[in-house]
Amino acid sequence: MKIAVLGAGAWGTALAVQACGRHAVRLWARDPQQAAQMRSLRRNQRYLKDRVLPAALQVGADLDAALEHAAGGLVVIATPMAALPQMLAAVRERLPAGTPTLWLCKGLQHGSAQLAHEIAQEVWPGGPTGVLSGPSFALEVARGQPTALVAASADPAVCQRAVDAFHGDGLRVYTAGDVVGVEVGGAVKNVLAIATGIADGMLLDGADPATGLGLNARAALITRGLAEMTRFGLALGARPETFMGLSGLGDLVLTATGGLSRNRQVGLRLAQGQPLALILVELGHVAEGVHCARSVAQRAEALGVEMPITQAVVRVLEGRWSAAQALEALMGRDARPEH
Ligand SMILES: NC(=O)C1=CN([C@@H]2O[C@H](COP(=O)(O)OP(=O)(O)OC[C@H]3O[C@@H](n4cnc5c(N)ncnc54)[C@H](O)[C@@H]3O)[C@@H](O)[C@H]2O)C=CC1
Ligand SMILES: O=C(CO)COP(=O)(O)O
Numbered sequence: 001m002k003i004a005v006l007g008a009g010a011w012g013t014a015l016a017v018q019a020c021g022r023h024a025v026r027l028w029a030r031d032p033q034q035a036a037q038m039r040s041l042r043r044n045q046r047y048l049k050d051r052v053l054p055a056a057l058q059v060g061a062d063l064d065a066a067l068e069h070a071a072g073g074l075v076v077i078a079t080p081m082a083a084l085p086q087m088l089a090a091v092r093e094r095l096p097a098g099t100p101t102l103w104l105c106k107g108l109q110h111g112s113a114q115l116a117h118e119i120a121q122e123v124w125p126g127g128p129t130g131v132l133s134g135p136s137f138a139l140e141v142a143r144g145q146p147t148a149l150v151a152a153s154a155d156p157a158v159c160q161r162a163v164d165a166f167h168g169d170g171l172r173v174y175t176a177g178d179v180v181g182v183e184v185g186g187a188v189k190n191v192l193a194i195a196t197g198i199a200d201g202m203l204l205d206g207a208d209p210a211t212g213l214g215l216n217a218r219a220a221l222i223t224r225g226l227a228e229m230t231r232f233g234l235a236l237g238a239r240p241e242t243f244m245g246l247s248g249l250g251d252l253v254l255t256a257t258g259g260l261s262r263n264r265q266v267g268l269r270l271a272q273g274q275p276l277a278l279i280l281v282e283l284g285h286v287a288e289g290v291h292c293a294r295s296v297a298q299r300a301e302a303l304g305v306e307m308p309i310t311q312a313v314v315r316v317l318e319g320r321w322s323a324a325q326a327l328e329a330l331m332g333r334d335a336r337p338e339h
Contacts, residue, residue, distance in 0.1 A: 152176040
């Protein structure tokens with residue numbers, strides 16, 4: 001199969017590397033200098049430096065050439081959420097016959113608070129599109145470590161194309177029809193990973209500094225966070241079982257507890273009092289939870305859905321609350337039935 005991966009960050013590079021053993025893969029980087037460096041060093045020095053790029057992987061900065069390569073095969077949009085509308089518009093314009101297209105980004109659009117498939121409905125109505133999500137740190141996939149993903153689309157043929165492209169060689173690709181649920185899981189888990197990072201980074205008198213507020217607190221945040229994610233998703237029309245799957249509980253556990261998570265790292269450093277702007281510069285990668293926390297909170301509020309952990313993360317990100325104030329607010333809420 002001919003595959004174009006649009007976006008040469010950590011995740012796009014990892015999936016391109018994974019697929020190029022069996023398919024003709026072309027990886028598009030928006031920066032010509034980065035593309036040239038990747039071709040000469042056979043490494044993505046900026047975003048995924050630990051993995052040598054296989055000789056078979058083509059890398060370039062010509063978007064037209066990448067899309068032409070993928071005609072009739074598969075397009076994978078691997079940019080952050082912010083670039084999704086322009087990427088979808090490019091695919092629609094340059095591949096008018098319609099080539100199956102998946103996005104990997106996890107979030108809600110800043111401002112409009114739209115999920116990815118809602119953007120696609122506007123930019124490319126009826127296009128053969130879907131989402132590929134699930135618990136997957138790029139570095140582990142690039143190293144060939146076992147990983148399970150889920151491809152979701154209203155069109156089963158798009159899911160099948162994702163399976164044909166990526167299933168095998170250490171990757172399992174499950175399929176689903178619940179696009180809303182899969183996208184909500186991927187977006188909200190990033191916000192919750194910031195929350196657990198904050199909790200794990202806080203210092204409490206008499207507690208082990210290595211575990212911050214403690215393991216009990218972390219488990220409570222993950223569980224109550226899952227309840228928030230599920231409430232929000234159900235209000236948007238998702239199916240409850242999706243939140244027990246790879247893109248819900250699976251990705252939440254990975255990102256909230258895994259040291260490789262950028263969103264978790266943001267939380268850990270916020271708890272130490274570091275300024276957000278500095279954290280983001282030093283991170284050098286996108287942390288989607290930072291960009292979408294406010295959109296999640298706004299959309300939840302409009303739907304009448306309570307998301308107290310998300311609200312607390314928004315206030316900490318915006319500098320309106322310290323980590324200690326967020327803790328006090330969450331622990332001070334009235335008692336209630338669990339379900
Ligand atoms: N890194 C990971 O382990 C995983 C990441 N994701 C999601 O995939 C998306 C991309 O993440 P990463 O590759 O890790 O990010 P990254 O920060 O490593 O790289 C982002 C890439 O997108 C490019 N980019 C940024 N703005 C762009 C624009 N306007 N137009 C074109 N390209 C643009 C950058 O040049 C860079 O190549 C995010 O939504 C992330 O949440 C999903 C699963 C795993
Ligand atoms: O989505 C991811 C893993 O599934 C990556 O999470 P981070 O963006 O927090 O690193």
